[in-house]
Amino acid sequence: MRFLRVKMDELKVVTEEVPEQYRKLAGRGLTSRLILDEVPPTAHPLGPKAKLFIAPGALAGTSAPSSGRVSVGGKSPLTWGIKEANAGTPVAQSLGRLGIKALIVEGEPKDGKYYILKVTKDGTEFLPAGDLVGKGLYEAYGELKKSFPTAGFIACGPSAERKLATAGVCFNDTEGRPSRYAGRGGLGAVMAAKGLKFIVVDGTGTQPVAPANAELFHKGTEKLREAILTHGVTKPGGTLNSYGTAALINALNEAGGLPTRNFSSGRFEGAAKVSGEHLADVIHQRGGEGMTGHGCHPGCLIKCSNIYSKPDGKEHVSCVEYESDWALGPNCGIDDLDAIAEMIWQCNDLGIDTIELGVTIGVAMEAGLLKFGDAKGAVALFDEIRMGTALGHILGQGAAFTGRAFGVVRVPTVKGQGMPAYEPRAVKGIGMTYITSPMGADHTAGYSVAVEILSVGGKADPLAVEGKGALSKAFQETTAYIDTSGYCLFIAFPILDIASGFEGMIESVNAVLGTEFTGADVTKFGAEVLSWEREFNRLAGMTSAHNRPPEFMRYEKLPPHNNVYDVPDEELDKIAGA
Amino acid sequence: MNKVQVYLYATLRQFHAGAGSVNGTEIEVPDGTAISDLYRLLGIPEDQVKQAFVNGRHKDPDYLLRDGDRVGVFPPIAGG
Numbered sequence: 001m002r003f004l005r006v007k008m009d010e011l012k013v014v015t016e017e018v019p020e021q022y023r024k025l026a027g028r029g030l031t032s033r034l035i036l037d038e039v040p041p042t043a044h045p046l047g048p049k050a051k052l053f054i055a056p057g058a059l060a061g062t063s064a065p066s067s068g069r070v071s072v073g074g075k076s077p078l079t080w081g082i083k084e085a086n087a088g089t090p091v092a093q094s095l096g097r098l099g100i101k102a103l104i105v106e107g108e109p110k111d112g113k114y115y116i117l118k119v120t121k122d123g124t125e126f127l128p129a130g131d132l133v134g135k136g137l138y139e140a141y142g143e144l145k146k147s148f149p150t151a152g153f154i155a156c157g158p159s160a161e162r163k164l165a166t167a168g169v170c171f172n173d174t175e176g177r178p179s180r181y182a183g184r185g186g187l188g189a190v191m192a193a194k195g196l197k198f199i200v201v202d203g204t205g206t207q208p209v210a211p212a213n214a215e216l217f218h219k220g221t222e223k224l225r226e227a228i229l230t231h232g233v234t235k236p237g238g239t240l241n242s243y244g245t246a247a248l249i250n251a252l253n254e255a256g257g258l259p260t261r262n263f264s265s266g267r268f269e270g271a272a273k274v275s276g277e278h279l280a281d282v283i284h285q286r287g288g289e290g291m292t293g294h295g296c297h298p299g300c301l302i303k304c305s306n307i308y309s310k311p312d313g314k315e316h317v318s319c320v321e322y323e324s325d326w327a328l329g330p331n332c333g334i335d336d337l338d339a340i341a342e343m344i345w346q347c348n349d350l351g352i353d354t355i356e357l358g359v360t361i362g363v364a365m366e367a368g369l370l371k372f373g374d375a376k377g378a379v380a381l382f383d384e385i386r387m388g389t390a391l392g393h394i395l396g397q398g399a400a401f402t403g404r405a406f407g408v409v410r411v412p413t414v415k416g417q418g419m420p421a422y423e424p425r426a427v428k429g430i431g432m433t434y435i436t437s438p439m440g441a442d443h444t445a446g447y448s449v450a451v452e453i454l455s456v457g458g459k460a461d462p463l464a465v466e467g468k469g470a471l472s473k474a475f476q477e478t479t480a481y482i483d484t485s486g487y488c489l490f491i492a493f494p495i496l497d498i499a500s501g502f503e504g505m506i507e508s509v510n511a512v513l514g515t516e517f518t519g520a521d522v523t524k525f526g527a528e529v530l531s532w533e534r535e536f537n538r539l540a541g542m543t544s545a546h547n548r549p550p551e552f553m554r555y556e557k558l559p560p561h562n563n564v565y566d567v568p569d570e571e572l573d574k575i576a577g578a
Numbered sequence: 579m580n581k582v583q584v585y586l587y588a589t590l591r592q593f594h595a596g597a598g599s600v601n602g603t604e605i606e607v608p609d610g611t612a613i614s615d616l617y618r619l620l621g622i623p624e625d626q627v628k629q630a631f632v633n634g635r636h637k638d639p640d641y642l643l644r645d646g647d648r649v650g651v652f653p654p655i656a657g658g
Contacts, residue, residue, distance in 0.1 A: 232654030233654045234656070239653060240657065243588055247588050248655065250585075250652075251587070251655055254634060254652075255631055266634075267634075276588070276657075277587065304657075450656070454654075456654070459636070462636075463635075493656045
């Protein structure tokens with residue numbers, strides 16, 4: 001394995017031996033450590049000292065099930081703190097097979113132009129991005145596919161060219177769509193600021209990664225495979241496979257924790273119309289090119305993705321998953337799946353994080369810019385972003401920025417990042433994760449919802465505060481390990497309930513990284529990664545004041561349970577180690 | 579007798595057309611009816627049920643239904 005240091009100022013790629021201290025890291029563990037070591041914490045996220053790191057998870061490129069994840073890291077132009085966002089994509093596997101431990105992108109081209117970096121087993125090459133600049137990603141990917149038919153693509157979209165903090169880093173799915181995003185935190189804008197528009201990754205002629213300990217790897221992956229294939233939520237025909245993640249719409253709605261109309265209610269009267277069940281019904285009724293049970297990368301056993309079709313059966317977008325569905329749906333008072341699908345397509349085309357933009361539109365509706373439930377008006381806002389109008393620039397900078405621009409008080413963000421699809425006042429533990437995660441409000445950073453709402457890995461009253469600090473902390477630590485492993489976070493569901501699956505995960509990672517981790521080491525490792533991330537944030541100027549909920553949640557009661565966010569500051573400080 | 583509004587979700591929808599529909603269904607049950615009795619009444623195999631919410635709160639299968647309760651019944655589900 002090697003580092004590829006991509007020097008944009010010289011248009012040169014330097015191959016480096018991986019220094020000893022990074023050898024047992026990968027994915028998020030590696031990007032976060034590299035950020036702490038190489039990025040000045042007070043650097044401007046879009047300035048010359050900022051860097052972008054792309055690192056496949058430890059198992060990406062091996063034959064381990066559901067292990068095609070890649071992490072992208074940098075200083076976030078949205079939160080101005082550390083950021084790691086990850087995606088499931090065949091590109092992760094190609095990077096692993098090419099023996100690339102990390103791409104380290106630094107400097108800026110002297111001519112101010114955009115470039116394509118091509119990476120193959122034979123080496124690297126820079127090409128001018130030419131007239132692909134400014135194009136939507138569906139068109140751009142189509143043209144790239146013609147030029148590089150066997151490759152995968154990493155990209156930033158037109159939103160990133162405008163340096164918008166909602167811009168994600170895009171990867172292709174199994175069939176080559178620009179649809180798998182390391183979406184959160186504006187890392188697409190960091191990529192654009194480096195003058196890097198596309199990375200063409202061609203793994204042709206490479207072999208799957210051979211684990212150092214093949215026997216242990218086989219033993220571990222078999223245990224994990226068995227757990228995934230038997231657990232109720234991840235097995236074939238289980239809920240993730242049949243309905244996708246949007247099966248959560250009804251669950252959170254029942255629990256009174258589905259953020260509705262910019263976090264003003266926990267129940268949405270139109271929930272059923274945007275639920276995973278209805279989504280699957282529509283896809284099956286329309287027939288044609290739509291499908292459920294779609295995988296984001298080869299070798300995934302869970303296949304929670306989908307392809308949503310238009311009324312005539314032609315493909316509209318992949319994929320309508322819970323967060324995007326909620327952000328652009330219930331959060332905006334919208335109950336029209338076709339409108340939601342169109343907005344997801346627009347986000348994919350422009351290179352935008354669906355969560356951040358959905359939360360932003362909710363705030364814009366709160367400001368009176370358009371009415372809650374106005375699907376047509378919401379779709380029209382994308383033209384503002386596409387054309388680069390002043391309003392488009394405001395919206396494109398995210399929910400916190402838009403809230404300030406319009407003087408809105410009810411702005412659901414932490415560290416400047418929009419909250420995902422679980423109401424903290426109705427699900428107290430996930431609120432602790434949002435508030436204390438070094439990443440800003442991020443559900444994937446410590447998904448206590450599993451225990452609080454889904455009764456997976458235990459059971460707890462979502463409205464209770466007691467015991468949730470330890471729960472959120474344990475989830476955050478375990479997640480930092482899984483985000484390093486390259487496994488999809490959704491393996492957490494089976495391994496929380498099936499002990500042999502948990503063992504299998506650790507054994508397979510040990511077999512590849514040469515670590516000798518036991519179960520107890522997982523949280524210890526995760527705590528260390530979190531400590532690096534917190535240290536970067538501290539040096540960047542963040543304090544305990546950044547580990548607080550939006551103030552309105554302290555005094556506005558949320559129906560139907562009429563709770564405020566009542567987790568004491570001291571408890572939040574304890575989780576964040578302040 | 580108590581009137582309860584019942585919603586079945588995901589893979590449980592197949593067991594009862596009304597309760598599995600978008601609007602759920604109203605069912606009248608005698609005093610002392612537990613959630614587990616409701617499963618039998620609707621023909622839902624209990625081993626396929628993961629949990630039920632009553633008025634937005636987790637309730638055990640032995641919870642006795644009250645007039646006006648909203649009951650949501652789920653198989654194992656997940657997402658993110």
